[in-house]
Amino acid sequence: MTEPRDPLAEPMPQDPAELRAWATDVAAELLVLRDRVVGAEAAAERARAELESARAGDAEHSGRADALLAKERQWEVERDRLTAEVATLQAGIDSVTGTRLWRIGRRLRAPLRAMRLWR
Amino acid sequence: MPVYRPRIAYFLDAVDSVRAQSLGDWELILADDRSDDASLDAELNRLAALDPRIRVVRREDNGGISEASNSALALARGEFVVLMDNDDLLTTDALESMAAAIDADPDADYLYSDEEKIEVGPGLARRYFDAFRKPDWSPERLRAQMYCGHLSVLRRSLVAAVGGFDRRFDGSQDHDLVLRVTERARRVVHVPRILYRWRVSPSSTAGSGAAKPYTWDAGVAAVDAHLARVGIDGAAARGRITNTVRISRRLPAGVRVSVIIPTNGASGRIRGRRRVHVLGAVRSLLARAGHEALEVVVVWDSGMDRRILDRLRRIAGDRLVLVEYDRPFNFSEKCNLGFLASSGDVVVLLNDDIEVLSDRFVAELCAPLLEPGVGMTGAALSYEDGSVQHGGHVYADHGWAEAYRGAGPDEPGYFFSLRINREVAGVTAACAALTRARYAQIGGLDTGLPGNFNDVDLSYKVRRTGGRILWLAEVRATHFESRTRDRSYHPAEAARLVARWGLPERDPYLAQPWRHDYPADLDDQVRRPATIAAVGAPPA
Numbered sequence: 001m002t003e004p005r006d007p008l009a010e011p012m013p014q015d016p017a018e019l020r021a022w023a024t025d026v027a028a029e030l031l032v033l034r035d036r037v038v039g040a041e042a043a044a045e046r047a048r049a050e051l052e053s054a055r056a057g058d059a060e061h062s063g064r065a066d067a068l069l070a071k072e073r074q075w076e077v078e079r080d081r082l083t084a085e086v087a088t089l090q091a092g093i094d095s096v097t098g099t100r101l102w103r104i105g106r107r108l109r110a111p112l113r114a115m116r117l118w119r
Numbered sequence: 120m121p122v123y124r125p126r127i128a129y130f131l132d133a134v135d136s137v138r139a140q141s142l143g144d145w146e147l148i149l150a151d152d153r154s155d156d157a158s159l160d161a162e163l164n165r166l167a168a169l170d171p172r173i174r175v176v177r178r179e180d181n182g183g184i185s186e187a188s189n190s191a192l193a194l195a196r197g198e199f200v201v202l203m204d205n206d207d208l209l210t211t212d213a214l215e216s217m218a219a220a221i222d223a224d225p226d227a228d229y230l231y232s233d234e235e236k237i238e239v240g241p242g243l244a245r246r247y248f249d250a251f252r253k254p255d256w257s258p259e260r261l262r263a264q265m266y267c268g269h270l271s272v273l274r275r276s277l278v279a280a281v282g283g284f285d286r287r288f289d290g291s292q293d294h295d296l297v298l299r300v301t302e303r304a305r306r307v308v309h310v311p312r313i314l315y316r317w318r319v320s321p322s323s324t325a326g327s328g329a330a331k332p333y334t335w336d337a338g339v340a341a342v343d344a345h346l347a348r349v350g351i352d353g354a355a356a357r358g359r360i361t362n363t364v365r366i367s368r369r370l371p372a373g374v375r376v377s378v379i380i381p382t383n384g385a386s387g388r389i390r391g392r393r394r395v396h397v398l399g400a401v402r403s404l405l406a407r408a409g410h411e412a413l414e415v416v417v418v419w420d421s422g423m424d425r426r427i428l429d430r431l432r433r434i435a436g437d438r439l440v441l442v443e444y445d446r447p448f449n450f451s452e453k454c455n456l457g458f459l460a461s462s463g464d465v466v467v468l469l470n471d472d473i474e475v476l477s478d479r480f481v482a483e484l485c486a487p488l489l490e491p492g493v494g495m496t497g498a499a500l501s502y503e504d505g506s507v508q509h510g511g512h513v514y515a516d517h518g519w520a521e522a523y524r525g526a527g528p529d530e531p532g533y534f535f536s537l538r539i540n541r542e543v544a545g546v547t548a549a550c551a552a553l554t555r556a557r558y559a560q561i562g563g564l565d566t567g568l569p570g571n572f573n574d575v576d577l578s579y580k581v582r583r584t585g586g587r588i589l590w591l592a593e594v595r596a597t598h599f600e601s602r603t604r605d606r607s608y609h610p611a612e613a614a615r616l617v618a619r620w621g622l623p624e625r626d627p628y629l630a631q632p633w634r635h636d637y638p639a640d641l642d643d644q645v646r647r648p649a650t651i652a653a654v655g656a657p658p659a
Binding site: 043 | 452456460560563564566579584619
């Protein structure tokens with residue numbers, strides 16, 4: 001899996017058109033992260049259900065239960081990592097919308113806010 | 120059991136089916152609605168003397184089925200009540216199966232089972248037929264059709280709280296009662312076993328939906344009253360099939376809708392003439408939207424003919440938002456970029472090779488999204504020849520499929536599934552609506568699925584976040600997708616889907632066995648992974 005780029009670490013353009021493109025990139029990153037969080041949560045939950053089912057079954061399947069437990073933990077780590085990324089990106093977005101974007105004028109702010117991907 | 124002038128043999132069969140239950144802890148209350156039938160009276164006396172669990176109430180006047188049922192309810196002492204007609208049959212395990220389901224889910228306030236019909240022919244040979252394998256709890260479907268039917272089991276305290284049966288809806292009194300009970304129920308449980316046999320006779324509704332036309336209008340009235348109670352701004356009317364109900368909803372004028380159309384400017388031959396798909400899509404959409412607060416977001420490929428953009432501007436004027444896309448094809452990314460450029464409270468994903476057919480298309484498609492629990496809606500899409508292109512998705516039996524694809528325009532579907540609104544496992548992203556908040560919450564479409572399964576994944580995500588998905592039978596459009604379109608996909612796409620959601624086994628909204636909802640001769644269209652490497656592994 002490639003690391004998502006961090007648009008907030010990049011210099012923010014000053015030109016309104018470029019700024020809008022930059023903000024769209026940031027919002028797109030946030031969408032991707034949210035998608036992956038939902039996916040990781042679902043996979044972790046599925047692994048948990050499989051694990052419970054295996055535990056309820058025959059004891060001789062304990063090897064399978066161990067594998068499922070490992071898989072569940074793997075997904076939980078992935079989910080937690082992605083959730084942390086979402087929080088970081090969200091905080092960054094809130095920060096720029098609260099400060100830097102405030103200075104760029106009402107006309108540009110309005111469509112950015114219309115994305116409603118940040119609070 | 121309300122009793123009114125039944126054929127004695129059938130009535131005794133019905134009582135016998137209760138007495139034959141494997142579970143013994145029941146009481147049977149027979150409410151005679153002033154039948155004035157001496158032979159029936161004698162049988163009622165005999166039955167009451169025969170079994171202390173049988174109790175008889177004789178009404179002084181003939182009040183109709185609701186009043187008779189209420190007379191029986193007034194005597195009931197059980198925690199749950201079971202509704203039964205005076206000539207139908209319970210299977211011997213009916214009450215035991217329901218009791219087990221209640222034990223497994225103590226919050227269950229209403230339970231229903233599958234059912235079938237029974238006909239007694241010459242020589243008293245019994246024929247069982249027309250088995251109705253029902254979907255799990257589907258509130259939108261219940262508005263369109265009293266699909267729960269028999270066997271219905273209701274928590275008695277809740278029946279009392281809603282005031283029992285209402286005689287204004289005689290003929291569809293059970294539909295009305297179940298609507299009122301489920302509006303307040305904590306849990307509704309489907310027991311997927313045939314526990315009830317509905318006797319077919321020339322005068323019964325089971326024999327012909329047209330046999331009792333007053334039941335249809337009573338059903339419409341019951342649904343209308345339900346809409347008012349739950350605050351849905353709409354009206355009920357007779358559906359296209361007898362005893363089905365069609366709902367027309369209104370979308371508040373202030374709700375802004377953004378329709379997102381990804382396009383590469385492709386054209387095709389439609390009704391003998393060459394046409395640029397996206398122009399036809401936008402024209403038909405604007406002509407039939409039925410909603411003014413509308414913007415059209417067209418995500419266009421950099422390489423396409425710019426004259427198409429000029430024509431779009433002329434067609435859509437200031438409703439048009441253009442978003443240029445200059446990357447390799449990725450349907451999910453195009454939709455997400457359209458979303459980011461949009462401003463609507465509701466977003467509609469629409470393929471460019473679609474032509475809107477039904478009036479008030481946008482209003483009807485989007486209005487349900489304002490109701491609690493509705494996560495996404497989809498439309499009834501047909502090929503150019505009118506045959507079914509999209510009748511909802513089916514996720515079952517280790518595969519993902521389009522229900523009814525290729526079925527003829529007159530095919531009503533399994534128990535009218537192609538003629539009524541209903542819950543489905545998923546809908547195609549060729550035409551799907553969801554709120555802006557939901558789209559943002561679940562991260563839109565997965566850009567890791569550029570060509571296939573992005574709609575399946577979206578549907579799973581919507582349901583995971585608590586949203587039901589509705590397929591709307593009367594929101595109709597033509598999808599000019601080729602019937603011979605290559606439906607192959609890259610194994611990595613299926614593997615990605617399976618890693619998240621696993622292989623589908625049982626579709627909760629599918630009447631089982633699921634082949635009922637899928638033409639057998641189109642089995643090759645089921646997208647079923649042959650081999651999935653590293654199923655369920657997190658991304659490396």
